[in-house]
Amino acid sequence: MSENVLVLGNGQVKDILAGREKEVIDIIQRAYLLHHEGQSSLPHSVFLRFPGNDTDRIIGLPAYLGGEYGVAGMKWVSSFPGNIKKGVERASAAIFLNDMATGRVRAILEGSLISAQRTAASAALAGGCLHGDPAETKVGLVGCGVINGQILRFLRAVFPKLERVYLYDLDDGRMDAFIARNPYEGLTYEKCGGLPELFGKAKLAAFATTAGTPYVQCLDALTAEHTLLGISLRDLDPVIIQHSHNIVDDLDHVCREKTSIHLTYQKLGNADFVAGNIADAVKGTVPPRAAGKPTVYSPFGLGVLDVALSQFVYEKARAAGVGTVIEDFQP
Numbered sequence: 001m002s003e004n005v006l007v008l009g010n011g012q013v014k015d016i017l018a019g020r021e022k023e024v025i026d027i028i029q030r031a032y033l034l035h036h037e038g039q040s041s042l043p044h045s046v047f048l049r050f051p052g053n054d055t056d057r058i059i060g061l062p063a064y065l066g067g068e069y070g071v072a073g074m075k076w077v078s079s080f081p082g083n084i085k086k087g088v089e090r091a092s093a094a095i096f097l098n099d100m101a102t103g104r105v106r107a108i109l110e111g112s113l114i115s116a117q118r119t120a121a122s123a124a125l126a127g128g129c130l131h132g133d134p135a136e137t138k139v140g141l142v143g144c145g146v147i148n149g150q151i152l153r154f155l156r157a158v159f160p161k162l163e164r165v166y167l168y169d170l171d172d173g174r175m176d177a178f179i180a181r182n183p184y185e186g187l188t189y190e191k192c193g194g195l196p197e198l199f200g201k202a203k204l205a206a207f208a209t210t211a212g213t214p215y216v217q218c219l220d221a222l223t224a225e226h227t228l229l230g231i232s233l234r235d236l237d238p239v240i241i242q243h244s245h246n247i248v249d250d251l252d253h254v255c256r257e258k259t260s261i262h263l264t265y266q267k268l269g270n271a272d273f274v275a276g277n278i279a280d281a282v283k284g285t286v287p288p289r290a291a292g293k294p295t296v297y298s299p300f301g302l303g304v305l306d307v308a309l310s311q312f313v314y315e316k317a318r319a320a321g322v323g324t325v326i327e328d329f330q331p
């Protein structure tokens with residue numbers, strides 16, 4: 001048993017994860033299955049907010065995942081949207097992994113990429129499982145930040161025929177910057193003037209904005225062929241959720257914190273509008289679609305995904321001798 005602590009920085013995590021999209025999607029799928037088999041412990045995330053400040057927050061996501069992972073840990077992830085204007089990413093994170101024999105911290109990983117990739121892998125897993133057409137060629141991205149950049153990367157692993165990307169962002173400059181940041185051979189971009197236009201052009205769309213309250217009400221622009229990956233959770237008005245086929249990651253987690261699912265629950269007084277969770281959709285025990293309704297995926301983002309992917313990165317780093325070992329960390 002090693003008593004050392006391994007520290008991995010952003011660049012080291014990035015190198016380990018490069019080109020592993022399909023492997024990461026498999027890890028995320030396995031984590032969902034284990035979680036829904038009861039082989040996890042997952043308290044609610046804790047939200048640290050600040051007096052007189054509605055925008056900044058730091059979230060703690062403690063988690064244990066059993067099965068072949070046998071790992072416990074916590075992601076401590078901050079969101080400071082004002083960072084964007086300073087030329088710094090909105091989100092940053094540290095992930096702690098604990099040894100299950102002693103409880104001691106055995107690794108500290110820079111977590112923003114792990115967090116973004118587990119989120120994108122969840123979106124791509126759901127896209128592949130719920131959207132009817134594996135030969136889909138078009139996707140719409142609402143919100144042109146870090147998360148939709150990763151989502152596009154992972155969707156390409158699931159929908160290899162993607163060739164056209166429709167963008168919408170409140171800030172025109174963010175769309176241009178997104179196009180410059182995400183060049184892919186064989187992929188062309190088109191900026192949209194609004195959501196009805198984007199929904200008219202793409203049946204598969206991912207939301208990754210920083211909206212705090214729902215603003216999407218154009219139900220008449222959606223059809224039974226649409227699949228919406230509602231990653232940012234607070235874009236879709238309850239009227240859309242109410243009339244959709246809803247798949248979540250974990251109802252107990254996502255029905256909180258004024259998400260669209262939470263607001264719809266408060267409006268209707270029950271959660272009957274939720275068809276099931278992603279693990280059941282993967283297993284085929286919940287249908288991916290329902291007649292006459294768009295499908296909406298709403299994942300709260302579970303700490304079990306972070307510890308599962310962090311464990312994978314940690315093991316790869318150990319095997320390759322990557323990272324900084326701190327020998328005198330423990331008491």
Ligand SMILES: NC(=O)c1ccc[n+]([C@@H]2O[C@H](COP(=O)([O-])OP(=O)(O)OC[C@H]3O[C@@H](n4cnc5c(N)ncnc54)[C@H](O)[C@@H]3O)[C@@H](O)[C@H]2O)c1
Pocket residue numbers: 079081084090091115116119142143144145146147148168169170171174208209210211215231232233299300301302
């Ligand atoms: N569910 C999960 O597991 C999970 C995990 C990680 C991040 N997220 C969420 O994903 C979101 C995006 O994260 P990011 O790091 O890409 O953020 P970011 O700040 O890099 O980008 C967000 C973009 O959304 C745009 N935007 C804001 N409001 C909009 C609106 N109403 N319409 C269109 N565009 C709008 C902004 O201009 C910005 O370009 C955040 O809300 C974050 O909390 C969810």
